[in-house]
Amino acid sequence: MSIIWKFGNDVDTDQIVPGRYAPYMRPNEDVGKAAFIEAHPEFNKLAEPGDIIVAGENFGCGSSREYAVLALKRRQIGAIIAKSFARIFYRNAINLGLILIEAPQVVDELSDHDLCTLDLDENRLEVGNHIHRLPEISPFAREIVSAGGLVAYIQTNSRLPGE
């Protein structure tokens, strides 16, 4: 079982990892420890591998800092389900193999701290005895994510996605 951490709209990259906690500033610290360190201290302390982030519109807006994705990846977040994602964050997440699911219909029905089970093969999320259907991840994104991210994709296929 995983826990749902619910966020609102427009969660920006400065909230996910403030610039002051960038690997550039703290080369010897695990950036995973900085995930939501100021914006959501409870998440920062208690989030466990497999937990799910649920959010409103425009998750990840702001900077291009890939370490925002990396921090959530290091915390082994199972997936982020949001109404929509900001562009650069979406791309960074695909590249690092973090699962993002755009599911505007589902978000309002989920609550903070709900216990859930995510089944990515069947595109479903179980919360109590309620089963939510999740939309398919776009084939283009799934291809990169299932290869293990952008670097693995290029190494395996000797070409870029879309080429």
Next chain:
Amino acid sequence: MGQTLTEKIFSNSLGRVVQAGEIVVVQPDVVMSHDSLTPGIIDVLQQDFGRNTVKFPNQLVFSFDHVAPASTVGTAENQNKVRAFAQRNNIRLFEVGRGICHQVLVEEGIAQPGFIVLGADSHSTSYGAVGAFGSGMGSTDVAAIWATGKTWLRVPETVRVLITSRFQPGVGPKDLALKIGRELTISGATYQTIEYHGLDWMPLHGRQTLCSMAVELGAKAGIVPPSGEIRRRFTVPEWLFVDEDAEYVRTLEINLDDLQPQIAIPHAVDHVVDLSTVAGMKFHQIFLGTCTNGRYEDMREAASILEGKQISDQVRMIVTPASSQELLKATQDGTLATLITAGATITTPGCGACMGRHQGTLAKNDVCLSTGNRNFKGRMGDPTSSIYLVSPAVAAASALYGVVTDPTSL
């Protein structure tokens, strides 16, 4: 059928007609990265790709601006790592103090009209000021370009913003950028290009202000059709002009006759209100700088308001020029002397306090008026501090009285 400027730039790069919505693989003309992210990109190249060299050294540019000069041993070590890598691979590097990447690439003529310029920085939308397609990416995407010379992109649809008339006195490009944010909202142009029409008269610096803030609305790029000053200073390819029958997803019209000074209140860039709503509010710090408003013209505008006067002893004013050239211009005509005499302090050209890492980090409950582009919670320092985004004129007028002041009322 006509094409948007974005479609034209991609068509030119690929040598075939390209339409919005297509996923294409392109070889960008320029790929920029700065001191904050280049060390990590080197790691991806070396550790994940298992390479130590880049495909096209001429395609790459490095700049040191985010924490420059270095503030800790860690940042200093990281900068040395980038210097060594640049030297080994023969990559152009702009050293500490030269200025903010987005300003330097324009000054050096590296970003050119019709180019595709990608950067490991979200404000790479700035290059649209010279008529380039500029867009930001993350470290792994950029490492992949270093390794292969190419990247995939979805050719974005375009929103047209149609501007009519001219600014009233005391109102400028930053007020317009904030107003567009107010209308389009923080995610209103996600995955799209914003084309700004009706601005043939607008000088380069105003175009840079607008395009830098395109990303704050979620946009992939922002472009002002190259005209006026751009045609005088750059070579514009003959195919890079606006087609009257290009297809836009929507058009937003803004008449400058009605535009008042604007202010973005915490903690989102689209929480924009007329300045009069918060006039009289107290604050502690002014930050005049960033890739949005740290140029000579911005310092000049502030100086024209502060000339012969003193800033309030209740506030501090930090001026961080966008580049060494902008700083030099400001020293030559007395702009800098005016600012210093009025009580402002000047820091090294670069990003300065914009990301809260140095040269003006905010303490608990500090309130800052910034000419920058982001007022996210905690961006400039402690999470209880707050940032209000304003124009250089509003910053200077407010500096005089120590409370938010409308420059049109002076």
